[in-house]
Amino acid sequence: xxxxxETKKKETRQAIMQAxxxxxxxxxxxxxxxxxxxxxxxxxxxxxYGYFQTKSDILHAFCEDELxxxxxxxxTNADREIPILQQMVSIYMSExxxxxxxxxxxxxxxxxxAFPRDVDxxxxxxxxxxxxxxxxxxxxxxxxxxxxxxxxxxLYITGHFYGLYLLLVSAWFSGRVQTEEAETAxxxxxxxxxxxxxxxxxxxxxxxxxxx
Amino acid sequence: xxxxxETKKKETRQAIMQAxxxxxxxxxxxxxxxxxxxxxxxxxxxxxYGYFQTKSDILHAFCEDELxxxxxxxxTNADREIPILQQMVSIYMSExxxxxxxxxxxxxxxxxxAFPRDVDxxxxxxxxxxxxxxxxxxxxxxxxxxxxxxxxxxLYITGHFYGLYLLLVSAWFSGRVQTEEAETAxxxxxxxxxxxxxxxxxxxxxxxxxxx
DNA sequence: AACAAAAGATGACTGCGGTCGACTTTTGTT
DNA sequence: AACAAAAGTCGACCGCAGTCATCTTTTGTT
Numbered sequence: 433x434x435x436x437x438e439t440k441k442k443e444t445r446q447a448i449m450q451a452x453x454x455x456x457x458x459x460x461x462x463x464x465x466x467x468x469x470x471x472x473x474x475x476x477x478x479x480x481y482g483y484f485q486t487k488s489d490i491l492h493a494f495c496e497d498e499l500x501x502x503x504x505x506x507x508t509n510a511d512r513e514i515p516i517l518q519q520m521v522s523i524y525m526s527e528x529x530x531x532x533x534x535x536x537x538x539x540x541x542x543x544x545x546a547f548p549r550d551v552d553x554x555x556x557x558x559x560x561x562x563x564x565x566x567x568x569x570x571x572x573x574x575x576x577x578x579x580x581x582x583x584x585x586x587l588y589i590t591g592h593f594y595g596l597y598l599l600l601v602s603a604w605f606s607g608r609v610q611t612e613e614a615e616t617a618x619x620x621x622x623x624x625x626x627x628x629x630x631x632x633x634x635x636x637x638x639x640x641x642x643x644x
Numbered sequence: 645x646x647x648x649x650e651t652k653k654k655e656t657r658q659a660i661m662q663a664x665x666x667x668x669x670x671x672x673x674x675x676x677x678x679x680x681x682x683x684x685x686x687x688x689x690x691x692x693y694g695y696f697q698t699k700s701d702i703l704h705a706f707c708e709d710e711l712x713x714x715x716x717x718x719x720t721n722a723d724r725e726i727p728i729l730q731q732m733v734s735i736y737m738s739e740x741x742x743x744x745x746x747x748x749x750x751x752x753x754x755x756x757x758a759f760p761r762d763v764d765x766x767x768x769x770x771x772x773x774x775x776x777x778x779x780x781x782x783x784x785x786x787x788x789x790x791x792x793x794x795x796x797x798x799l800y801i802t803g804h805f806y807g808l809y810l811l812l813v814s815a816w817f818s819g820r821v822q823t824e825e826a827e828t829a830x831x832x833x834x835x836x837x838x839x840x841x842x843x844x845x846x847x848x849x850x851x852x853x854x855x856x
Numbered sequence: 857a858a859c860a861a862a863a864g865a866t867g868a869c870t871g872c873g874g875t876c877g878a879c880t881t882t883t884g885t886t
Numbered sequence: 887a888a889c890a891a892a893a894g895t896c897g898a899c900c901g902c903a904g905t906c907a908t909c910t911t912t913t914g915t916t
Contacts, residue, residue: 544756599807628840
Protein backbone atom coordinates (compact mmCIF):
# COMPACT_ATOMS: atom_id res chain seq x y z
CA UNK A 433 0.00 0.00 0.00
CA UNK A 434 3.03 2.23 0.13
CA UNK A 435 1.86 3.64 -3.17
CA UNK A 436 5.02 3.44 -5.16
CA UNK A 437 3.78 6.22 -7.36
CA GLU A 438 3.05 8.71 -4.62
CA THR A 439 6.31 8.03 -2.85
CA LYS A 440 8.27 8.55 -6.01
CA LYS A 441 6.39 11.69 -6.83
CA LYS A 442 7.33 13.29 -3.58
CA GLU A 443 10.92 12.17 -3.93
CA THR A 444 11.16 13.57 -7.41
CA ARG A 445 9.59 16.84 -6.38
CA GLN A 446 12.10 17.15 -3.60
CA ALA A 447 14.96 16.24 -5.92
CA ILE A 448 13.92 18.96 -8.31
CA MET A 449 13.68 21.60 -5.61
CA GLN A 450 16.95 20.47 -4.11
CA ALA A 451 18.79 20.66 -7.41
CA UNK A 452 17.09 23.93 -8.27
CA UNK A 453 18.06 25.68 -5.07
CA UNK A 454 21.63 24.46 -5.31
CA UNK A 455 22.05 25.56 -8.90
CA UNK A 456 20.14 28.80 -8.53
CA UNK A 457 22.34 29.69 -5.59
CA UNK A 458 25.56 28.76 -7.34
CA UNK A 459 24.97 30.21 -10.78
CA UNK A 460 21.93 32.38 -10.39
CA UNK A 461 18.38 31.87 -11.55
CA UNK A 462 18.69 33.14 -15.11
CA UNK A 463 21.96 31.41 -15.76
CA UNK A 464 20.60 28.02 -14.77
CA UNK A 465 18.81 26.25 -17.58
CA UNK A 466 15.97 23.83 -17.07
CA UNK A 467 17.86 21.15 -18.95
CA UNK A 468 20.82 21.54 -16.62
CA UNK A 469 18.51 21.41 -13.67
CA UNK A 470 16.85 18.26 -14.96
CA UNK A 471 20.19 16.56 -15.38
CA UNK A 472 21.22 17.54 -11.84
CA UNK A 473 17.97 16.09 -10.53
CA UNK A 474 18.53 12.93 -12.57
CA UNK A 475 15.41 13.25 -14.68
CA UNK A 476 14.33 14.38 -18.11
CA UNK A 477 13.54 17.95 -18.96
CA UNK A 478 9.87 17.42 -19.67
CA UNK A 479 9.35 15.68 -16.36
CA UNK A 480 9.90 18.90 -14.49
CA TYR A 481 6.77 20.33 -16.03
CA GLY A 482 4.76 17.57 -14.48
CA TYR A 483 5.69 19.02 -11.11
CA PHE A 484 5.95 22.74 -11.71
CA GLN A 485 4.30 25.02 -14.21
CA THR A 486 7.21 27.35 -14.82
CA LYS A 487 10.84 27.78 -13.90
CA SER A 488 10.07 30.47 -11.36
CA ASP A 489 7.38 28.29 -9.81
CA ILE A 490 10.14 26.01 -8.58
CA LEU A 491 11.80 28.85 -6.75
CA HIS A 492 8.50 30.14 -5.46
CA ALA A 493 7.54 26.72 -4.11
CA PHE A 494 10.85 26.50 -2.31
CA CYS A 495 10.43 29.90 -0.69
CA GLU A 496 6.90 29.05 0.35
CA ASP A 497 8.08 25.85 1.95
CA GLU A 498 10.75 27.71 3.87
CA LEU A 499 8.30 30.32 5.07
CA UNK A 500 5.74 27.74 6.03
CA UNK A 501 8.11 25.94 8.35
CA UNK A 502 9.15 29.32 9.68
CA UNK A 503 5.53 30.07 10.47
CA UNK A 504 5.09 26.83 12.31
CA UNK A 505 8.06 27.71 14.45
CA UNK A 506 6.70 31.15 15.10
CA UNK A 507 3.27 29.91 16.01
CA THR A 508 4.59 27.54 18.62
CA ASN A 509 7.32 29.75 20.03
CA ALA A 510 5.42 33.02 20.13
CA ASP A 511 5.08 34.76 23.43
CA ARG A 512 1.58 36.15 23.19
CA GLU A 513 1.83 38.34 26.21
CA ILE A 514 4.52 40.77 25.14
CA PRO A 515 3.40 44.00 23.48
CA ILE A 516 1.93 43.52 20.02
CA LEU A 517 4.60 45.82 18.61
CA GLN A 518 7.34 43.39 19.63
CA GLN A 519 5.39 40.41 18.40
CA MET A 520 4.85 41.91 14.98
CA VAL A 521 8.44 43.08 14.65
CA SER A 522 9.61 39.64 15.63
CA ILE A 523 7.38 37.85 13.14
CA TYR A 524 8.07 40.09 10.20
CA MET A 525 11.78 40.27 10.93
CA SER A 526 11.98 36.47 10.87
CA GLU A 527 10.36 36.58 7.50
CA UNK A 528 12.60 39.39 6.36
CA UNK A 529 15.77 37.60 7.40
CA UNK A 530 14.66 34.42 5.78
CA UNK A 531 13.67 35.96 2.48
CA UNK A 532 16.60 38.29 2.40
CA UNK A 533 19.24 35.60 2.47
CA UNK A 534 19.34 35.49 -1.28
CA UNK A 535 18.64 38.70 -3.11
CA UNK A 536 17.55 37.08 -6.36
CA UNK A 537 15.25 34.59 -4.65
CA UNK A 538 13.78 37.42 -2.64
CA UNK A 539 13.05 39.54 -5.68
CA UNK A 540 11.35 36.81 -7.62
CA UNK A 541 9.39 35.65 -4.61
CA UNK A 542 8.21 39.07 -3.56
CA UNK A 543 7.26 40.05 -7.09
CA UNK A 544 5.07 36.99 -7.38
CA UNK A 545 3.69 37.27 -3.88
CA ALA A 546 2.78 40.92 -3.82
CA PHE A 547 1.49 41.04 -7.40
CA PRO A 548 0.59 37.49 -8.30
CA ARG A 549 -0.39 36.22 -11.71
CA ASP A 550 -4.07 35.44 -12.08
CA VAL A 551 -3.26 31.76 -12.54
CA ASP A 552 -1.78 31.64 -9.05
CA UNK A 553 -4.59 33.55 -7.37
CA UNK A 554 -6.28 30.62 -5.72
CA UNK A 555 -3.11 29.31 -4.15
CA UNK A 556 -2.13 32.81 -3.20
CA UNK A 557 -5.38 33.45 -1.37
CA UNK A 558 -5.07 30.17 0.48
CA UNK A 559 -1.61 31.19 1.61
CA UNK A 560 -2.82 34.56 2.78
CA UNK A 561 -5.58 32.92 4.73
CA UNK A 562 -3.02 30.80 6.52
CA UNK A 563 -1.21 33.96 7.37
CA UNK A 564 -4.32 35.48 8.81
CA UNK A 565 -4.87 32.41 10.95
CA UNK A 566 -1.45 33.02 12.40
CA UNK A 567 -1.87 36.73 13.01
CA UNK A 568 -5.50 37.20 13.95
CA UNK A 569 -5.29 35.54 17.37
CA UNK A 570 -2.34 37.68 18.34
CA UNK A 571 -4.05 40.84 17.20
CA UNK A 572 -7.27 39.90 18.94
CA UNK A 573 -5.46 39.40 22.22
CA UNK A 574 -3.79 42.76 21.75
CA UNK A 575 -7.20 44.30 21.24
CA UNK A 576 -8.39 42.71 24.46
CA UNK A 577 -5.35 44.05 26.25
CA UNK A 578 -6.28 47.47 24.97
CA UNK A 579 -3.22 47.85 22.77
CA UNK A 580 -5.16 48.03 19.55
CA UNK A 581 -8.39 49.72 18.56
CA UNK A 582 -11.41 47.45 18.45
CA UNK A 583 -13.15 49.51 15.83
CA UNK A 584 -10.59 48.60 13.20
CA UNK A 585 -11.16 45.39 11.27
CA UNK A 586 -8.47 42.79 11.90
CA LEU A 587 -7.98 42.53 8.16
CA TYR A 588 -7.11 46.19 8.09
CA ILE A 589 -4.75 45.93 11.03
CA THR A 590 -2.96 43.08 9.33
CA GLY A 591 -2.91 45.25 6.24
CA HIS A 592 -1.13 48.06 8.04
CA PHE A 593 1.64 45.81 9.24
CA TYR A 594 1.92 43.95 5.98
CA GLY A 595 2.00 47.18 4.01
CA LEU A 596 4.88 48.44 6.08
CA TYR A 597 6.63 45.12 5.64
CA LEU A 598 6.29 45.46 1.88
CA LEU A 599 7.72 48.93 2.21
CA LEU A 600 10.69 47.67 4.18
CA VAL A 601 11.49 45.01 1.63
CA SER A 602 11.09 47.47 -1.19
CA ALA A 603 13.37 49.94 0.56
CA TRP A 604 15.88 47.17 1.11
CA PHE A 605 15.94 46.43 -2.59
CA SER A 606 16.48 50.03 -3.49
CA GLY A 607 19.29 50.20 -0.96
CA ARG A 608 17.54 52.75 1.21
CA VAL A 609 17.60 50.33 4.14
CA GLN A 610 20.61 48.18 4.92
CA THR A 611 20.17 44.69 6.33
CA GLU A 612 21.48 45.75 9.73
CA GLU A 613 19.17 48.74 9.95
CA ALA A 614 16.12 46.75 8.98
CA GLU A 615 14.95 45.80 12.43
CA THR A 616 15.23 49.31 13.79
CA ALA A 617 13.46 50.69 10.75
CA UNK A 618 10.63 48.20 10.98
CA UNK A 619 10.18 48.77 14.68
CA UNK A 620 10.05 52.50 14.15
CA UNK A 621 7.51 52.15 11.38
CA UNK A 622 5.33 49.78 13.36
CA UNK A 623 5.47 52.01 16.41
CA UNK A 624 4.52 55.03 14.37
CA UNK A 625 1.65 53.10 12.84
CA UNK A 626 0.40 52.21 16.27
CA UNK A 627 0.86 55.66 17.74
CA UNK A 628 -0.38 57.42 14.63
CA UNK A 629 1.13 60.05 12.38
CA UNK A 630 -0.81 62.93 13.84
CA UNK A 631 0.52 64.75 16.88
CA UNK A 632 -0.60 62.96 20.02
CA UNK A 633 -2.46 65.04 22.59
CA UNK A 634 0.13 64.90 25.39
CA UNK A 635 -0.21 61.78 27.59
CA UNK A 636 3.31 60.61 26.62
CA UNK A 637 4.36 60.75 30.23
CA UNK A 638 6.09 57.38 30.42
CA UNK A 639 8.50 57.70 27.51
CA UNK A 640 12.22 58.38 27.62
CA UNK A 641 11.83 62.01 26.74
CA UNK A 642 11.69 64.63 29.44
CA UNK A 643 8.17 64.92 30.78
CA UNK A 644 7.76 68.58 29.84
CA UNK B 645 20.95 72.31 -36.65
CA UNK B 646 17.81 70.26 -36.27
CA UNK B 647 20.01 67.32 -35.45
CA UNK B 648 18.54 64.78 -37.83
CA UNK B 649 19.78 62.02 -35.61
CA GLU B 650 18.21 63.21 -32.40
CA THR B 651 14.91 63.96 -34.06
CA LYS B 652 14.76 60.53 -35.58
CA LYS B 653 15.73 58.86 -32.34
CA LYS B 654 12.86 60.43 -30.51
CA GLU B 655 10.47 59.56 -33.30
CA THR B 656 11.61 55.97 -33.38
CA ARG B 657 11.39 55.67 -29.63
CA GLN B 658 7.86 56.97 -29.73
CA ALA B 659 6.99 54.66 -32.61
CA ILE B 660 8.21 51.67 -30.62
CA MET B 661 6.27 52.63 -27.50
CA GLN B 662 3.20 53.40 -29.58
CA ALA B 663 3.31 50.06 -31.35
CA UNK B 664 4.13 48.25 -28.13
CA UNK B 665 1.23 49.67 -26.18
CA UNK B 666 -1.20 48.99 -29.00
CA UNK B 667 -0.08 45.41 -29.45
CA UNK B 668 0.31 44.67 -25.75
CA UNK B 669 -3.22 45.95 -25.19
CA UNK B 670 -4.68 44.00 -28.08
CA UNK B 671 -2.92 40.67 -27.71
CA UNK B 672 -1.29 40.85 -24.32
CA UNK B 673 2.33 41.26 -23.36
CA UNK B 674 3.45 37.65 -23.60
CA UNK B 675 1.64 36.97 -26.81
CA UNK B 676 3.28 39.89 -28.58
CA UNK B 677 6.67 39.05 -30.01
CA UNK B 678 9.47 41.55 -30.41
CA UNK B 679 9.67 40.77 -34.10
CA UNK B 680 6.01 41.54 -34.53
CA UNK B 681 6.45 44.71 -32.57
CA UNK B 682 9.38 45.76 -34.72
CA UNK B 683 7.38 45.22 -37.86
CA UNK B 684 4.50 47.27 -36.48
CA UNK B 685 6.91 50.06 -35.65
CA UNK B 686 8.44 49.81 -39.13
CA UNK B 687 11.92 48.93 -37.97
CA UNK B 688 14.19 45.93 -37.59
CA UNK B 689 14.17 43.72 -34.56
CA UNK B 690 17.66 44.57 -33.42
CA UNK B 691 16.95 48.27 -33.53
CA UNK B 692 14.58 48.00 -30.62
CA TYR B 693 17.44 47.01 -28.40
CA GLY B 694 19.16 50.29 -29.17
CA TYR B 695 16.27 51.98 -27.39
CA PHE B 696 15.25 49.55 -24.67
CA GLN B 697 17.15 46.91 -22.81
CA THR B 698 14.40 44.33 -22.54
CA LYS B 699 10.87 43.74 -23.69
CA SER B 700 9.42 44.69 -20.33
CA ASP B 701 11.48 47.86 -20.29
CA ILE B 702 9.31 49.13 -23.12
CA LEU B 703 6.21 48.68 -21.04
CA HIS B 704 7.88 50.10 -17.98
CA ALA B 705 9.01 53.20 -19.85
CA PHE B 706 5.48 53.75 -21.09
CA CYS B 707 4.00 53.49 -17.60
CA GLU B 708 6.62 55.84 -16.23
CA ASP B 709 5.84 58.39 -18.91
CA GLU B 710 2.15 58.19 -18.09
CA LEU B 711 2.77 58.60 -14.40
CA UNK B 712 5.16 61.46 -14.93
CA UNK B 713 2.63 63.52 -16.82
CA UNK B 714 0.11 62.59 -14.16
CA UNK B 715 2.45 63.96 -11.51
CA UNK B 716 2.88 67.21 -13.36
CA UNK B 717 -0.86 67.61 -13.40
CA UNK B 718 -1.10 66.83 -9.73
CA UNK B 719 1.63 69.22 -8.78
CA THR B 720 -0.03 72.13 -10.52
CA ASN B 721 -3.63 71.33 -9.60
CA ALA B 722 -3.07 70.34 -5.99
CA ASP B 723 -4.95 72.25 -3.34
CA ARG B 724 -2.40 72.42 -0.57
CA GLU B 725 -4.76 73.70 2.05
CA ILE B 726 -7.15 70.80 2.34
CA PRO B 727 -6.39 68.17 4.98
CA ILE B 728 -3.34 66.04 4.22
CA LEU B 729 -5.52 62.94 4.32
CA GLN B 730 -7.52 64.15 1.34
CA GLN B 731 -4.43 65.25 -0.52
CA MET B 732 -2.76 61.88 -0.12
CA VAL B 733 -5.88 59.95 -1.04
CA SER B 734 -6.28 62.11 -4.09
CA ILE B 735 -2.70 61.68 -5.24
CA TYR B 736 -2.50 57.95 -4.71
CA MET B 737 -5.93 57.32 -6.16
CA SER B 738 -4.92 59.12 -9.35
CA GLU B 739 -1.97 56.82 -9.54
CA UNK B 740 -4.09 53.81 -8.72
CA UNK B 741 -6.65 54.60 -11.40
CA UNK B 742 -3.98 55.20 -13.97
CA UNK B 743 -2.01 52.06 -13.28
CA UNK B 744 -5.07 49.94 -12.84
CA UNK B 745 -6.44 50.54 -16.30
CA UNK B 746 -4.64 47.51 -17.63
CA UNK B 747 -4.13 44.63 -15.27
CA UNK B 748 -1.16 43.14 -17.07
CA UNK B 749 0.62 46.47 -17.42
CA UNK B 750 -0.01 47.14 -13.78
CA UNK B 751 1.43 43.85 -12.65
CA UNK B 752 4.63 44.15 -14.64
CA UNK B 753 5.07 47.77 -13.67
CA UNK B 754 4.49 47.26 -9.97
CA UNK B 755 6.71 44.21 -9.84
CA UNK B 756 9.55 46.17 -11.35
CA UNK B 757 8.87 49.28 -9.33
CA ALA B 758 8.49 47.77 -5.90
CA PHE B 759 11.26 45.19 -6.31
CA PRO B 760 13.52 46.52 -9.04
CA ARG B 761 16.39 44.68 -10.66
CA ASP B 762 19.79 45.90 -9.59
CA VAL B 763 20.48 47.13 -13.11
CA ASP B 764 17.60 49.56 -12.83
CA UNK B 765 18.48 50.81 -9.39
CA UNK B 766 19.93 54.13 -10.40
CA UNK B 767 16.96 55.10 -12.53
CA UNK B 768 14.64 53.83 -9.86
CA UNK B 769 16.19 55.98 -7.16
CA UNK B 770 16.03 59.03 -9.39
CA UNK B 771 12.34 58.37 -9.91
CA UNK B 772 11.73 57.99 -6.22
CA UNK B 773 13.53 61.25 -5.55
CA UNK B 774 11.20 62.99 -7.96
CA UNK B 775 8.34 61.53 -6.03
CA UNK B 776 9.71 62.88 -2.81
CA UNK B 777 10.03 66.32 -4.34
CA UNK B 778 6.35 66.16 -5.08
CA UNK B 779 5.27 64.93 -1.66
CA UNK B 780 7.61 66.54 0.81
CA UNK B 781 6.28 70.09 0.45
CA UNK B 782 2.74 68.90 1.04
CA UNK B 783 3.74 66.93 4.09
CA UNK B 784 5.80 69.78 5.46
CA UNK B 785 2.86 72.13 5.20
CA UNK B 786 0.73 69.57 6.95
CA UNK B 787 3.30 69.41 9.73
CA UNK B 788 3.15 73.18 10.05
CA UNK B 789 -0.61 73.04 10.20
CA UNK B 790 -0.25 70.55 13.03
CA UNK B 791 -1.80 67.67 11.15
CA UNK B 792 1.33 65.55 11.21
CA UNK B 793 3.94 64.89 13.85
CA UNK B 794 7.13 66.86 13.47
CA UNK B 795 9.24 64.21 15.16
CA UNK B 796 8.73 61.76 12.32
CA UNK B 797 11.10 61.99 9.37
CA UNK B 798 9.38 62.98 6.15
CA LEU B 799 10.90 59.93 4.50
CA TYR B 800 9.11 57.76 7.02
CA ILE B 801 5.83 59.58 6.60
CA THR B 802 6.06 59.09 2.87
CA GLY B 803 6.87 55.49 3.60
CA HIS B 804 3.70 54.99 5.58
CA PHE B 805 1.52 56.25 2.77
CA TYR B 806 3.46 54.46 0.09
CA GLY B 807 3.39 51.21 2.04
CA LEU B 808 -0.37 51.39 2.31
CA TYR B 809 -0.58 52.17 -1.38
CA LEU B 810 1.44 49.06 -2.13
CA LEU B 811 -0.92 47.14 0.08
CA LEU B 812 -3.94 48.48 -1.76
CA VAL B 813 -2.55 47.50 -5.14
CA SER B 814 -1.56 44.10 -3.84
CA ALA B 815 -5.03 43.59 -2.40
CA TRP B 816 -6.52 44.67 -5.71
CA PHE B 817 -4.53 42.02 -7.52
CA SER B 818 -5.62 39.34 -5.14
CA GLY B 819 -9.22 40.44 -5.56
CA ARG B 820 -9.63 41.47 -1.95
CA VAL B 821 -10.38 45.02 -3.01
CA GLN B 822 -12.56 45.82 -5.98
CA THR B 823 -11.84 48.85 -8.16
CA GLU B 824 -14.90 50.68 -6.87
CA GLU B 825 -14.03 50.06 -3.25
CA ALA B 826 -10.45 51.19 -3.65
CA GLU B 827 -10.91 54.82 -2.76
CA THR B 828 -12.88 54.07 0.39
CA ALA B 829 -10.35 51.46 1.42
CA UNK B 830 -7.41 53.74 0.86
CA UNK B 831 -9.03 56.59 2.71
CA UNK B 832 -9.78 54.33 5.64
CA UNK B 833 -6.23 53.02 5.73
CA UNK B 834 -4.71 56.48 5.50
CA UNK B 835 -7.00 57.80 8.20
CA UNK B 836 -6.13 54.92 10.47
CA UNK B 837 -2.44 55.50 9.83
CA UNK B 838 -2.86 59.13 10.81
CA UNK B 839 -4.98 58.42 13.85
CA UNK B 840 -2.97 55.41 14.91
CA UNK B 841 -3.92 51.81 15.56
CA UNK B 842 -3.92 52.12 19.32
CA UNK B 843 -7.06 53.26 21.09
CA UNK B 844 -7.18 57.02 21.19
CA UNK B 845 -7.66 58.62 24.60
CA UNK B 846 -11.22 59.87 24.09
CA UNK B 847 -11.47 63.16 22.19
CA UNK B 848 -13.48 61.42 19.45
CA UNK B 849 -16.45 63.58 20.13
CA UNK B 850 -17.23 64.53 16.55
CA UNK B 851 -17.49 61.09 14.96
CA UNK B 852 -20.60 59.31 13.73
CA UNK B 853 -20.70 56.84 16.58
CA UNK B 854 -22.78 57.51 19.62
CA UNK B 855 -20.85 59.44 22.23
CA UNK B 856 -20.95 56.59 24.74
C1' DA C 857 -0.69 -14.06 -14.17
C1' DA C 858 -2.44 -11.50 -17.98
C1' DC C 859 -3.81 -7.35 -19.62
C1' DA C 860 -5.96 -2.82 -20.41
C1' DA C 861 -6.18 1.72 -18.85
C1' DA C 862 -4.23 5.42 -16.35
C1' DA C 863 -0.33 8.00 -14.91
C1' DG C 864 4.34 9.37 -15.64
C1' DA C 865 8.69 10.15 -18.12
C1' DT C 866 11.19 11.70 -22.02
C1' DG C 867 13.82 14.48 -25.40
C1' DA C 868 13.21 16.18 -30.14
C1' DC C 869 11.00 20.24 -31.43
C1' DT C 870 8.98 25.09 -31.53
C1' DG C 871 8.88 29.92 -30.85
C1' DC C 872 10.79 33.77 -28.93
C1' DG C 873 13.99 37.10 -26.39
C1' DG C 874 18.18 38.87 -26.88
C1' DT C 875 23.12 39.19 -29.30
C1' DC C 876 26.35 40.21 -32.82
C1' DG C 877 28.97 41.37 -36.74
C1' DA C 878 28.18 43.34 -41.15
C1' DC C 879 26.15 47.25 -43.32
C1' DT C 880 24.19 52.19 -43.79
C1' DT C 881 23.60 56.92 -42.39
C1' DT C 882 25.00 61.06 -40.05
C1' DT C 883 28.38 64.17 -38.36
C1' DG C 884 32.23 67.09 -38.18
C1' DT C 885 36.77 68.04 -39.99
C1' DT C 886 39.95 69.29 -43.53
C1' DA D 887 33.51 68.02 -51.54
C1' DA D 888 35.94 64.26 -49.61
C1' DC D 889 36.36 61.24 -46.09
C1' DA D 890 36.94 58.99 -41.59
C1' DA D 891 34.88 58.14 -37.35
C1' DA D 892 30.79 57.71 -34.75
C1' DA D 893 26.12 56.42 -34.37
C1' DG D 894 22.37 53.74 -35.89
C1' DT D 895 20.12 49.76 -38.39
C1' DC D 896 19.48 45.22 -39.44
C1' DG D 897 18.19 40.22 -39.54
C1' DA D 898 20.59 35.70 -39.26
C1' DC D 899 21.77 33.34 -35.35
C1' DC D 900 21.97 31.34 -30.43
C1' DG D 901 20.31 29.52 -26.15
C1' DC D 902 16.63 28.39 -23.55
C1' DA D 903 11.65 27.87 -21.59
C1' DG D 904 8.03 25.30 -22.39
C1' DT D 905 5.12 21.64 -25.46
C1' DC D 906 3.87 17.26 -27.26
C1' DA D 907 3.74 12.75 -29.37
C1' DT D 908 5.64 8.60 -27.98
C1' DC D 909 7.30 5.34 -24.94
C1' DT D 910 7.51 3.18 -20.04
C1' DT D 911 5.76 2.11 -15.53
C1' DT D 912 2.13 1.40 -12.25
C1' DT D 913 -2.40 0.10 -10.95
C1' DG D 914 -6.65 -2.33 -10.71
C1' DT D 915 -9.40 -5.98 -12.74
C1' DT D 916 -10.37 -10.49 -14.34
